[in-house]
Amino acid sequence: MKTRNQPKRHRKSTGEDDMIEKCGHDTKTNGTLANTSREGVNKFLKYGARSSRRSKRQNDDTCDNDSVNKVEVPATPTGPNTTTTGPSCDNESPQQVKSESDDLAADSYWEDGSNPNLTSDNDHLNQINKGITIEFDSSPATAKRKPVRRASAEEKEVAELVHRAHLLCLLGRGRLIDSACDDPLIQASLLSLLPANLVKLSTVTNLTVDALTPLVHWLNSHFRVRSSSSEILFRLGLASALETHEGAPEEIAALSVAMFRALNLSARFVSILDVVSLKPNVDESDDTLQGKKPRKGLFDSSTVMVTQPNESSSPSSKPSSIIDMANIALNNIKNASEASPKASRKRKVKKLDQITSQEMSNDRKMDVCEPGTSEGSKRKGDIEFEMQMEMALAATAATTSEHNIDNDAKSLNTLSDFSPFKKLKKVNCEESTGVSTAVGSKKIGAPLYWAEVYCNGENSTGKWVHIDAVNAIIDGEQRVEAAAAACKTFLRYVVAFAGQGAKDVTRRYCAKWYKIASHRVDSSWWDAVLRPLKDLESGATGGTSRLSDNSNASAVRDNNNTRNSLEDMELETKALTEPLPTNQQAYRSHHLYALERWLTKYQILHPKGPILGFCSGHPVYPRACVQMLHTKERWLREGLQLKVNELPVKVLKRSVKLNKGKSYGVDEDGENDCVGPGGDINLFGKWQTEPLCLPPAKNGIVPKNERGQVDVWSEKCLPPGTVHLGFPRIFAIAKKLEIDYAPAMVGFEFRNGRSFPLYNGIVVCTEFKDIILEAYAEEEERRGSEERRKHEAQALSRWYQLLSSIVTRQRLNNRYAEGIEHPSNIIPKTNDKVIHTSTSKESMSHQANDEACQQEVLLKPYEEEDHEHVFSTNDSTCDVESSIRIKRCHCGFSIEVEEL
DNA sequence: TTGTCATATCGAACTTTGATCCCT
């Protein structure tokens, strides 16, 4: 039988509780053994209970899965397993407990898990076992339950910092890829591969999705996807992908962008920034989940693409030259162009659906070898993060010395010998699954990279069109979210890169913003990061069109501005027109909509309408109607006061406990206070308030509150004509000058379960400010000098004490010390006088070293016992530099002192 | 199997206007 020291987590009766109860019941029915066990367990638990709350918590964390306190009852012959004792999770190991308790020492056989007395008697054992229920630690129900531990504020902060750093790294990576897409050499090479009919795209005035289809198809059929890049430097990787017609998904996507740009189309490189979670421990659980159920993506059509029996794309039949490649491409385009663009588009969608079902069903069949699994002790997230950092560094290196790519590559290769990137790369290269694994992402097969091309022939105003060359999907922006979700990739940040800039276009691809909003970083920080990048991006998209000559430049710029503002409007509109969620929980923190039932205590709907729809019969209101309510006092803090005759819009019942010992009442003048007659809390909305209008200072008198002070929550709370002087001891000056003042209460400090006001300086009428400050400065100066004087006096006094003690000590030493060391030298004294064995000429010089004072004092013993040293000023010398003065007595005794 | 809902749990935030003793 095993008993666990399990913290109470649920009030509900669980299976374990039932089992324990059953055990308890059973032990009652059992004889002495069960009772003995129970006693022992209780003793053990008593010791366990001594551990601090913290250690208890640790136990919860570390031991729940294995169950704590594996106390073994010796008489349970359930095989070898029952005799094994796991690592004790308690602070005090059983051994320690044993050493501390004689009683337990007597029961030490528990640890052995065997009792020779009992094991020798099998019949007896069998008899006992009939009545004992054995509970295994590793019962499925127990193992399934995860320990519940919330992340602390510190952990959250760290997670957010990591999240931000990761975001910046990914932004850097995106910019690097974007700049590689602008490489004229790569663009020219791509153009040289392109069949003549596709090159005509560059002259199309009204670009449409259909016009782009053959080009996308050509790209898709000419480049195959492999799991990872073979090059560390992205530009080299891109060149290599161009050469071999094979590359990582991001390289293929980048090549497509480069191709579009080569054709003078406005194109962006778009990427999901698959960043580590903003919340602590989320990724870990994801990993474990992934470990159990590796998923392959919806868009793993790349895998299909790899396995396509396409001769031109098979590695064995790698084209030997660009001309060969171009010819093959031409043939492919001929085949592809047989079908109409619309038909091919439909086919793609159909293909996608097929893959979806196929891949989903394969989910549990395939074991995908993931990078990082061979890392052993190092966490996958750590490796990924380091890798991203490596990439960012590489990006920096690339942008700063683009001309020395080869050198950089060499140096980076050397560097990579020691970097986790290389490890990962090796792992990736060893992979034989051929599954598209996005570099820097643990998610497999998710659509992480694609292009956006501006089609001025779409809509009336033109639009940015999603083009995924890796998966040959055109204008499939609505499908990205679902595809990413299918691959367990959170679509939190979708960023479009162009012209070394970046723009957040998540709204375009995310239909359910409320699901990702809480997983995104603080928007003000993110906006600040993107602001300069957005400008770069908007300046580049279309503005750098090589078609435009100088005369058209301004027109193009205007056009771009319109285009950008139109896109901003489009994204904004999308943000404001999100469909109503169907589940009620979504309304809890929805940025657009609200249900009345999910409002908090301090919220209210004002105005209550319009009703935008219904969810499970509950009316849905705009989130803008949700207003915060505060008490009158709380509004005062924000520099607002209640309008006259405003009644509280909500009254909260104060808890019974709080009411005890406190008597609440109405104000003397009968006004509505924040606390009502029955201890209720009256709440008001902002619309019931107006800017604070405090009585102004008159005749040098500061208007004070009922406590004779001024609450200075902010500058707004100061009565007109007054000023806050937040200096210590300044009240004394005002008092001295007989100027009216009020203590400035600036907040509360919570101590001993109660809060106490914190004061900082005073509030005085503005006209006295200068006088008081002047007097304060003088007073402080005076106080400072007084303090210095006191300090010096104190120092002198301490010196005097020190020296006196040294002299006394020396005197005692002279009188007794030698006698102790050489007792034979001490001559029996007469009249309490000591006759020294040393002569007066052999005067000793003792050095007293007092560390506390860091002073050296040279002392000369004197012969005359009752002599009192006199240090005349004539006999002293002073070293000006070191401020050391040597004072001498006429007897020859000298002393070094430091002048203060 | 998945989505929805209700409920339990727990970390974090909020709460809010002394008393007494001793030294100078």
Next chain:
DNA sequence: CAGGGATCTTTGTTCGATATGACA
């Protein structure tokens, strides 16, 4: 004796995010 500083002790309630289980 007045005034100022140090010390006492270390809450209890509520909110809201999230885990969990029931149920459709």
